[in-house]
Amino acid sequence: xxxxxxxxxxxxxxxxxxxxxxxxxxxxxxxxxxxxxxxxxxxxxxxxxxxxxxxxxxxxxxxxxxxxxxxxxxxxxxxxxxxxxxxxxxxxxxxxxxxxxxxxxxxxxxxxxxxxxxxxxxxxxxxxxxxxxxxxxxxxxxxxxxxxxxxxxxxxxxxxxxxxxxxxxxxxxxxxxxxxxxxxxxxxxxxxxxxxxxxxxxxxxxxxxxxxxxxxxxxxxxxxxxxxxxxxxxxxxxxxxxxxxxxxxx
Numbered sequence: 158x159x160x161x162x163x164x165x166x167x168x169x170x171x172x173x174x175x176x177x178x179x180x181x182x183x184x185x186x187x188x189x190x191x192x193x194x195x196x197x198x199x200x201x202x203x204x205x206x207x208x209x210x211x212x213x214x215x216x217x218x219x220x221x222x223x224x225x226x227x228x229x230x231x232x233x234x235x236x237x238x239x240x241x242x243x244x245x246x247x248x249x250x251x252x253x254x255x256x257x258x259x260x261x262x263x264x265x266x267x268x269x270x271x272x273x274x275x276x277x278x279x280x281x282x283x284x285x286x287x288x289x290x291x292x293x294x295x296x297x298x299x300x301x302x303x304x305x306x307x308x309x310x311x312x313x314x315x316x317x318x319x320x321x322x323x324x325x326x327x328x329x330x331x332x333x334x335x336x337x338x339x340x341x342x343x344x345x346x347x348x349x350x351x352x353x354x355x356x357x358x359x360x361x362x363x364x365x366x367x368x369x370x371x372x373x374x375x376x377x378x379x380x381x382x383x384x385x386x387x388x389x390x391x392x393x394x395x396x397x398x399x400x401x402x403x404x405x406x407x
Contacts, residue, residue, distance in 0.1 A: 159217050160202060160214050160215065160216065160217055161199065161213075161214070161215045161216065161217040161218070161219070162212070162213070162214055162215075163211075163212070163213040163214075163215065164210060164211070164212050164213075165180040165210050165211045165212075166209075166210045167180075167208070167209070167210050168180060173258055173261050173262070173265075174333070176257075176258050176261060177253060177257055177258045177334075178253075179333040179334060180206070180210070180211040180333060181206050181211060182251075182252075182253065182332070182333060182334075182335055183211070183213065183331075183332045183333045183335065184204045184205065184206040184211050184213065185206075185249075185251060186332040186335045187201040187204040187213060187215075187332070188201075188204045189249060190249065190309070190335070191332075194237070194240075194309070195236065195237065195240040195241075196233055196236050196237045196240075196327075196328075196329060197233070197322070197326050197327065197328040197329070198328060198329055198330070198332070199215040199216040199217075199218055199328065199330060200215065200216035201213065201214070201215055201216075202214045202215065202216075218320045218322075218328055218330070221320035221321060221322050221323075221328065222320065222321040222322075223316075223317075223319075223320060223321075224316035224317070224319055224320070224321065224351070225316055225319040225320075225321050225327045226321070226359075227347075227352045227356045227357070227359040227360035227363070228359045228360060228362070228363035229321065229325065229327050229363070230314075230316060230319055230327055230347055230351070230352075230360065231344060231347065231359075231360040231361070231363040231364040232327075232363050232364070233319070233327040233329060234311070234314055234340065234343045234344055234347065234364065235340075235363070235364050235365055237308075237309060237311065237329070237340075237343075238308045238309070238310070238340030238343070239308075240309070241308045241309035242306055242307075242308040242340070243306050243307065243308065245307065245308055245309035245337050246307050246337035249337075252309070252335065252336055252337040253312075253334075253335070253336040253337065253338075254307075254336070254337055254338075255298075255299075255301045255302040255307075255336075255337075255338055255339075256298065256299065256301075256302065257336075259294070259295055259298040259299070260295065262294060262298065262379065263294035263295045263298070265383065266290065266291070266294045266379050266382065266383060267291055267292065267294070269382075269383060269386050270287060270288070270290075270291050270382075272386065273287060273382055273385070273386050274287065274288065275390075276385075276390045276393065277390055277391055278390060278391050278392070278393045278394055278397055279393075279397055280397055280401055282401055282404045282405075283397050283400045283401050283404060286378070286400075286404045286407075287382050290375065290378070290379060290382070293375075294379055297375035297376045297379060298376050298379075300372050300373070300375065300376065301338065301339065301342060301372070301373050301376050302339075303369075303372060304339040304341055304342065304368070304369030304372040304373045305339035305340065305341055305368055305369045306339065307337045307338060307339060308337070308338070308339070308340045309335070309337065310335070310336050310337065310338040310339070310340060310342055310343050311329055311332065311334065311335065311343050312332075312333075312334025312335050312336045312338070312342075312343070313331060313333070313334040313346070314329070314343040314344075314346055314347045314350075315346065315347065315350035315351045316347070316350070316351035316352075317350075317351070318330045318331040339369055339373065341367050341368065341369045341370055341372075341373055342373045342376070342377065344360070344361075344364050344367060344370070345370055345373045345374055345377040345403075346377050346380065347360065348360060348361075348399070348402075348403070349374075349377050349378060349380075349381045349399050349400065349403055350380075350381065350384070350399070352399070353395075353398070353399070354398055354399060354401075354402035357402060370406070371406065371407055374403050374406060374407055375407070377403070378400055378403050378404075381396060381399065381400050381403070382400070384396060385397070385400070
């Protein structure tokens with residue numbers, strides 16, 4: 158079976174990946190955490206990091222079904238969060254804590270918003286909330302720390318980073334954003350990035366009792382707006398629908 162080879166050159170100095178040590182964090186995840194993480198992740202055959210960049214040789218799951226059903230994805234996240242609640246940041250002190258890189262994200266959002274605000278595919282509620290976030294992203298990011306007990310968080314738990322196997326088990330891929338954070342942050346990003354609003358109740362029910370969703374949604378929505386900005390105007394309808402659902406919840 159072919160392997161999946163992931164090579165990364167060193168991140169540009171001062172960039173978000175460099176400041177957050179994203180590529181190095183993924184290597185450390187596969188070396189230190191993956192063997193005992195307790196949820197399905199690709200098997201790792203090689204994990205290297207040096208001055209030339211990073212190298213991962215992983216199990217190839219390309220023949221698995223891309224993504225995950227809302228309930229299955231939420232259950233996988235719950236399993237991860239419950240296993241490491243209250244102890245991930247003690248086990249691995251290098252894990253990114255809430256607040257890392259927030260100034261860069263805030264600067265990027267404020268710089269991006271004027272172009273976003275001119276898009277034709279933003280509904281009035283989504284445009285109004287996006288405007289409210291200008292100059293307030295740092296506060297939205299700081300609020301995440303009070304959303305719940307820290308646990309091991311994937312950090313980018315979109316359906317794009319999930320695969321569903323023949324047995325229905327969900328594997329979590331791409332751990333560059335692994336962190337110590339409230340688990341609800343992963344759930345909120347799964348909803349806003351990947352789940353059509355009519356199916357949010359399925360994911361919420363499958364995840365189970367949750368506190369702090371309203372606390373983390375503004376931070377997650379910042380990432381949603383920035384993701385939408387990467388698309389040509391007129392092609393962001395699905396992002397707008399999910400962002401509008403988040404506005405309603407707030």
